[in-house]
Amino acid sequence: MDFSLPDELVELKERTERFVRERIIPYEKDARLTPHGPTEELRQELVSLGRAAGFLSPHVGREWGGLGLDHRGKAVVFEAAGYSPLGPVALNCFAPDEGNMHLLEQVASQEQKEGWLRPLAAGDLRSCFMMTEPAPGAGADPSMLQTTARRDGGDFVIDGVKWLITGAQGAGLAIIMAKNDSDAAGPAGATMFLAPMETPGLRVERVLDTLDQFMTGGHGVIRLEGLRLPESAVLGRVGEGFRYAQVRLAPARLTHCMRWLGAARRAHDIAADYARRRTAFGKPLGEHEGVGFMLADNEMDIHTSRLVIWHTAWVLDQGGRGGHESSMAKVLCSEAIWRVVDRSMQILGGLGVTDDTIVARLFREVRPFRIYDGPSEVHRWSIARRVLRTAGAG
Numbered sequence: 001m002d003f004s005l006p007d008e009l010v011e012l013k014e015r016t017e018r019f020v021r022e023r024i025i026p027y028e029k030d031a032r033l034t035p036h037g038p039t040e041e042l043r044q045e046l047v048s049l050g051r052a053a054g055f056l057s058p059h060v061g062r063e064w065g066g067l068g069l070d071h072r073g074k075a076v077v078f079e080a081a082g083y084s085p086l087g088p089v090a091l092n093c094f095a096p097d098e099g100n101m102h103l104l105e106q107v108a109s110q111e112q113k114e115g116w117l118r119p120l121a122a123g124d125l126r127s128c129f130m131m132t133e134p135a136p137g138a139g140a141d142p143s144m145l146q147t148t149a150r151r152d153g154g155d156f157v158i159d160g161v162k163w164l165i166t167g168a169q170g171a172g173l174a175i176i177m178a179k180n181d182s183d184a185a186g187p188a189g190a191t192m193f194l195a196p197m198e199t200p201g202l203r204v205e206r207v208l209d210t211l212d213q214f215m216t217g218g219h220g221v222i223r224l225e226g227l228r229l230p231e232s233a234v235l236g237r238v239g240e241g242f243r244y245a246q247v248r249l250a251p252a253r254l255t256h257c258m259r260w261l262g263a264a265r266r267a268h269d270i271a272a273d274y275a276r277r278r279t280a281f282g283k284p285l286g287e288h289e290g291v292g293f294m295l296a297d298n299e300m301d302i303h304t305s306r307l308v309i310w311h312t313a314w315v316l317d318q319g320g321r322g323g324h325e326s327s328m329a330k331v332l333c334s335e336a337i338w339r340v341v342d343r344s345m346q347i348l349g350g351l352g353v354t355d356d357t358i359v360a361r362l363f364r365e366v367r368p369f370r371i372y373d374g375p376s377e378v379h380r381w382s383i384a385r386r387v388l389r390t391a392g393a394g
Contacts, residue, residue, distance in 0.1 A: 001314050009073055012058075016080035019053050020087040027086050028358060036207050036218030040170050043089055043216055047123035050090040055081075057092045057121040059255070060101050064113065065121040071251065071313035075258050079306070082262025085214040085358075085365060092123045094216060094259075096166050099252035100127045100175055106247050107236040112194060116173055125172035128197075130162040130222060131245065137161070140378045142177075142190070142242060147224060149178035149191055156180070156234075158193065158201070158227040164372075168220035169207050171197050176224070177241050185231065186238025190245075193233045201227035212365045250326040251316060253373045257309050257333035260369055261302065264340040267359045268298045271344035274351070285347065294343040301336035308332050324386055327379040334369045334376065341366050 005013070024046065027033075032042035050056050058077050060066025069077060074093075081087035088094035097120060104117040119125050130147075132139055137146040137160070147160025158178050168174070174195045182188040195202060203225070207218040236244050272295055275286035285291045312325040341362050345352035352359050370376050 001311065003310070005076065009076055012067075012073075013076045013080050015053075016055060016077050016087075016091070017083065019050075019055065020081060020083050020090075023049055023053075024084045024086050024090050028084060033213075035209065035213050036169065037167075037214060037216040038086065038089060043126075044123075046086060046090040047092055050092060051123065055091045056123060057101065059093055059098055060117070060121040061105060064105065064117050066101075071254070071316040072310065074255060075306075075309050075313045078255055078258035079262040079265070079309075082259035083266045085263065085362070087262070088259050089216060092121070093255070095252065095256060096129045097127050098255055099248050100129055100173075102251055103175070103235075103244065103248040107192075107244050108194075111232075112235065116194060120173070126167055126170060126217060127173040127175065128165050128168040128171045128217070128220075129175045129177075129248070130165050130168075130224075131177040132162060132164045134161060134163045134221075138177075140375055142245065145177065145179045145190055147176070147178040149180045149193065151181070151183055152228070154231055156191075156193065156229050156231070158224050158229065160224050162222040162224070163220075164208065165220045165222050166215050167217035168197075168204050168222055169217040171217055173197065174202065174222075175235060176227075177245065180238060183238070185234070186240065189239035190241030191238050192235040192241045192244055193229050194235050195227065195229055195233060199227060199229070201225050210368070212368050213361070214365055246321070246323065249373065250322045253326045253330040254309060254312050254316070254322070256369060256373055257305065257329050257337075260337045260366055261305050261309065261333065263362050263366060264298075264305070264337040265302055267341045267344035267362050268295075268302060270357050270359055271295070271298070271347040274348055291347055294347055298340045298343055301340050305333045305336045324383065327374070327382050330373060331376045331379045331383075334366075337366050338370060 030042060032039040057066035058069045059074050062068040081091045101117060101120050104113060120127055133146055138144045149156045149158045174197055176193045176195055177190055180191045203223045205221045205223050207220050210219050275291050276284055278285045308329045312322055312329045315325050316322045345359050345363055348359060
């Protein structure tokens with residue numbers, strides 16, 4: 001691996017950092033930030049700033065309106081954007097839209113790309129990804145999928161309940177995962193469908209109150225009852241949904257790591273600045289060994305997280321699938337980022353539990369990261385299985 005960055009990527013990183021600090025951070029106290037994320041008015045305002053600055057959709061190919069960055073480029077720019085939880089909104093690279101755009105670019109037909117990818121990349125609408133279900137349905141184990149897609153003439157009729165669907169409230173597009181029987185169009189398995197959110201039979205029942213509050217559109221419970229979609233709504237091929245999920249999920253795990261690493265760096269910077277300025281027992285906090293060690297541990301966790309992100313990005317850029325590497329990155333980064341924010345709160349003391357700094361809000365935001373996109377335990381289990389399969393191979 002070559003750890004040097006080309007001049008144009010360094011320049012883009014620095015511009016992104018300035019943009020987030022100067023233009024986006026002031027919005028963190030905006031009254032249009034709700035318990036279920038930014039309002040649509042605020043999102044559009046932030047996107048317009050990103051568009052005017054030339055940052056919009058850095059992950060999407062230039063032919064569809066993005067900057068066409070590779071995974072290494074995304075690692076650098078997404079970290080810079082994540083310095084504020086609103087940075088990815090302004091750059092139009094927030095979850096789940098960023099992962100959905102990647103999936104559409106890889107799998108969708110030209111007609112589907114024109115109809116959905118282009119307006120998504122322009123920030124004109126949002127999307128959601130409907131896979132997770134309440135018990136006994138699919139969660140960390142996608143094989144437990146309960147939502148069904150049955151044939152009715154030339155159409156599919158979809159029934160099921162989805163939950164924890166990020167961004168569903170106010171979205172324009174849903175990517176729906178449902179299990180299907182074998183037919184002439186493809187084998188039995190799971191299929192992904194593209195559905196406008198206003199389609200009859202698709203209803204947002206409620207938006208869940210959750211620990212994290214910066215995800216645009218919140219996390220919804222969705223009921224699908226007799227949702228009728230034409231065969232042209234199939235994303236890719238019938239029965240290939242689980243394979244396409246891996247196309248989406250491995251890079252999406254990694255981009256979560258990139259964005260939250262920026263948040264961890266923000267918390268660390270706030271804590272380090274406080275430790276320099278605040279005195280106790282006759283000297284600055286940072287000169288007390290306990291506090292100094294926490295700052296040192298933060299620095300090491302940030303550094304190792306960045307290294308594992310960059311390595312996984314390199315694997316993907318070399319054409320590798322990156323499933324094993326992204327699982328390791330997800331566990332390492334989600335736990336390290338949690339530690340950094342937790343230590344930063346501890347260093348801040350009483351100030352840390354207030355909303356006078358953003359650290360308390362970041363604390364709430366990063367804790368769910370150890371659960372979504374696969375809990376740490378599931379990824380550890382997957383990593384262990386690979387270790388056992390390859391044991392003695394050398």
